[in-house]
Amino acid sequence: MGVKERREREKSDTRDKILDAARELFIAEGYEGVSMRKLAERIEYSPTAIYVHFANKEDLFHELCNQDFGRLAEVFQSSSMPLDPVERLKQIGRIYVEFGLQYPNHYKLMFMTPHPPIPFDEQDAEIQGNPEVDAYAFLKLTVQQTIDAGRFREELRDAELLSQTLWAAVHGVISLNLAKCNDPWVDWRPIEERTELVLTATLRGFLKEET
Amino acid sequence: MGVKERREREKSDTRDKILDAARELFIAEGYEGVSMRKLAERIEYSPTAIYVHFANKEDLFHELCNQDFGRLAEVFQSSSMPLDPVERLKQIGRIYVEFGLQYPNHYKLMFMTPHPPIPFDEQDAEIQGNPEVDAYAFLKLTVQQTIDAGRFREELRDAELLSQTLWAAVHGVISLNLAKCNDPWVDWRPIEERTELVLTATLRGFLKEET
DNA sequence: AATGTAACTTAACTGTGTTAAGTTAACGAA
DNA sequence: TTCGTTAACTTAACACAGTTAAGTTACATT
Secondary structure, X not given: OOHHHHHHHHHHHHHHHHHHHHHHXXXXXXXXXXXXXXXXXXXXXXXXXXXXXXXXXXXXXXXXHHHHHHHHHHHHHHOOOOOOHHHHHHHHHHHHHHHHHHOHHHHHHHHHOXXXXXXXXXXXXXXXXXXOOOHHHHHHHHHHHHHXXXXXXXXXXXXXXXXXXXXXHHHHHHHHHHHHOOOOXXXXXXXXXXXXXXXXXXXXXXXXXXX | OOHHHHHHHHHHHHHHHHHHHHHHHHHHHOOOOOOHHHHHHHXXXXXXXXXXXXXXXXXXXXXXXXHHHHHHHHHHHHOOOOOOHHHHHXXXXXXXXXXXXXXXXXXXXXXXXXXXXXXXXXXXXXXXXXXXXXXXXXXXXXXXXXXXXOOEOOOOOOHXXXXXXXXXXXXXXXXXXXXXXXXXXXXOOOHHHHHHHHHHHHHHHHEOOOO
16 A cells, blocks of 8 residues: 555645645735636646646635634744733734734734635644634633633623634724734824723723722 | 816715725724725725725825714813813713713724824824814813813822823723623623712812712 | 817737646556 | 556636626717
């Protein structure tokens, strides 16, 4: 045997080649700016060869996003986190903004590109909810720990809602920066200041006592 | 004379017809979902007739956007604002999110599409900084009024920074909603709850005393 | 009545995502 | 060794997109 194995390896090699080229192109040109033909030309295959590996363009995009989501989770995992849960939430926010600044195009792809609903596959099911590989789950877990530590106001008990709100606030800073930092309309303050302030203010708004 | 005038009126009538139909379609189908052919069919002209009035599809969309920047300022202007400056800021946030939900496609182009710096023209100079026609200036003015009323903490005196942070927080809610509301990964809470919480928390974080 | 103008149409170009049908190379079984 | 099967890949085409060059046509001006 060993034949099937080699065949599979070869297939996944070209699959990876497609993914690598697609990431490069999507990042440079955006979703609409990349055509299956351009992509095929880049890797020296025919356009239809891509359809052997991916159902369609959207499916390809989805796969790339999943990889980047994993990377974000990795960054969280490999960062040293403060013991205090509130400080940990702040740290998560800072790392998140840093990630967006460091990989602006990945970030745009992941969070700023509206796309049609994507069906859930079995691979997703393994990732979702596991804080080690799912960045959102990691945030939610930390929010829950802060709730459990009794640090948040009594009426704020929905970890999901708090997570989504905190996420939105930080996402607002980085995404507005990526979309509008060159806009002469606004006299932008440094993004570090805006990040720090949105985190301080939002969390202070969540907390029980004054600091 | 009067002939030229009538001709111009007729031309701008069909131009308006194009704009009206385009807005309707863009809102319903999104930018990519609308083709010049569909649009032409809707108004019972040939596709190329549109090019008499607009350089291209993007130009058409841009025109709609400019109208909507003005409209956002108008919405602020025509809304009854609470006397309390902090409540006024909350109201601004709510109206902003509502605007994004009502014109998702315009919102995406206005605030979610990265673009190179746009040269400043004379028309812009008249608008910028005037709270009656510049929505950002309106926000900044209200923030300044809240500062002047002594409601914010002593260390928070930079109206620009506070405005940008508040804007970011609210923008985060609506933009994340527009980009990811269909994502099954997250069990989204109603956007009204997220808006209310981000406003309450951020502003409470800004305020001097507990409420 | 002839001319010019400008809104508008027809037909075509290039490029898009996607699919049906065909090719080709390598495997396992006879 | 040959045959049939499998599956990665290609060719050719479809239906659609944005856009443009070259008319056409209606009408105000001369």
